[in-house]
Amino acid sequence: xxxxxxxxxxxxxxxxxxxxxxxxxxxxxxxxxxxxxxxxxxxxxxxxxxxxxxxxxxxxxxxxxxxxxxxxxxxxxxxxxxxxxxxxxxxxxxxxxxxxxxxxxxxxxxxxxxxxxxxxxxxxxxxxxxxxxxxxxxxxxxxxxxxxxxxxxxxxxxxxxxxxxxxxxxxxxxxxxxxxxxxxxxxxxxxxxxxxxxxxxxxxxxxxxxxxxxxxxxxxxxxxxxxxxxxxxxxxxxxxxxxxxxxxxx
Numbered sequence: 001x002x003x004x005x006x007x008x009x010x011x012x013x014x015x016x017x018x019x020x021x022x023x024x025x026x027x028x029x030x031x032x033x034x035x036x037x038x039x040x041x042x043x044x045x046x047x048x049x050x051x052x053x054x055x056x057x058x059x060x061x062x063x064x065x066x067x068x069x070x071x072x073x074x075x076x077x078x079x080x081x082x083x084x085x086x087x088x089x090x091x092x093x094x095x096x097x098x099x100x101x102x103x104x105x106x107x108x109x110x111x112x113x114x115x116x117x118x119x120x121x122x123x124x125x126x127x128x129x130x131x132x133x134x135x136x137x138x139x140x141x142x143x144x145x146x147x148x149x150x151x152x153x154x155x156x157x158x159x160x161x162x163x164x165x166x167x168x169x170x171x172x173x174x175x176x177x178x179x180x181x182x183x184x185x186x187x188x189x190x191x192x193x194x195x196x197x198x199x200x201x202x203x204x205x206x207x208x209x210x211x212x213x214x215x216x217x218x219x220x221x222x223x224x225x226x227x228x229x230x231x232x233x234x235x236x237x238x239x240x241x242x243x244x245x246x247x248x249x250x
Contacts, residue, residue, distance in 0.1 A: 002083070002084030002085065003045070004043070004082065004083055004084060005032070005042070005082050005084065005088055006023070006024050006042050006044040007041050007076045007082060007092075008024075008029060008059060008062045008063055008066070008076060009062075009075045010038070010039055010076065010103075010104070011072070011073050011074075011104070012104055013033045013036050013038040015038075015071075016070065017069070018031065018066055019069065020062055020065050020066065021061050023062050024055045024058050024059055025045065025055065026058075027043050027044065028042060029041065029042040029062050030042065035094075036101060037097055039093060040063075044081055055078075063234075063235050064233075064234065071108050071205070072104060072107045072109065072235075073235050074100065074104060075235040075237050103240060107202075107236050107239070107240065109205045109206070110204055110236060111202075111234060111236070112200055112202055112232055112233065112236045112239065113200075113212075113232035113233060114198075114200050114230070114231040114232055114234065115197075115199045115200075115215065115230050117170065117171070117195065117197040117198070117226055117227070118194055118226065119227075120226075125163070125225065133162060135158065171187070171197040173222075174199065174218070175199075181201075181203070182202055182204075183203065183204060184201075184202040185199060185200065185201045186239070187199050187200075202236055205233075212230065
């Protein structure tokens with residue numbers, strides 16, 4: 001009986017042989033070719049639900065290994081399973097071949113780098129904002145001396161506004177220094193308190209070293225108040241627009 005196939009990503013059919021790590025559910029990944037398109041797949045027994053941390057990690061590791069051997073890979077959403085090879089060809093590789101070929105050409109020789117910019121000491125930052133702004137300093141003294149609930153609220157709102165201004169300025173600095181080096185970029189709008197900014201950059205492989213060196217220089221310049229954490233190269237997760245149906249849909 002044909003086995004279900006778990007799908008990791010899409011590559012060009014022709015290319016160097018791939019050395020892939022153990023995949024989801026400890027299965028061995030391979031390339032299923034149809035025409036000029038190949039799908040990175042592994043057999044999926046389906047005895048256990050997909051979604052354990054080890055499965056998420058395996059999915060990511062397989063895609064990163066593919067990216068080391070090929071110039072690009074189109075990542076497929078975690079948890080995508082097709083009933084068998086015939087279903088994979090019928091429902092994805094054949095009807096969407098032109099779209100997949102176009103995307104592979106569009107993202108050839110481009111990788112994603114993710115950047116997280118953190119405030120290592122948020123309490124110190126807030127104190128500096130208050131001490132460095134005469135209006136905030138006055139509000140702080142009034143709230144401390146009066147003990148008024150209204151004064152505390154006013155101080156809190158003003159401090160939050162000052163913090164958001166600082167965060168916007170820090171994000172603008174990152175954009176100013178790094179976006180000239182990339183083909184495209186995405187920025188997360190809603191951020192946790194300690195996060196100054198979170199970005200995804202689409203970088204051409206020939207400019208990877210320049211980008212990484214520029215990010216390192218920026219990190220050294222702002223290290224007293226910011227921490228930059230760069231992850232990648234990665235498949236273009238934030239830039240590929242096509243999606244598949246959720247696991248179990250086939």
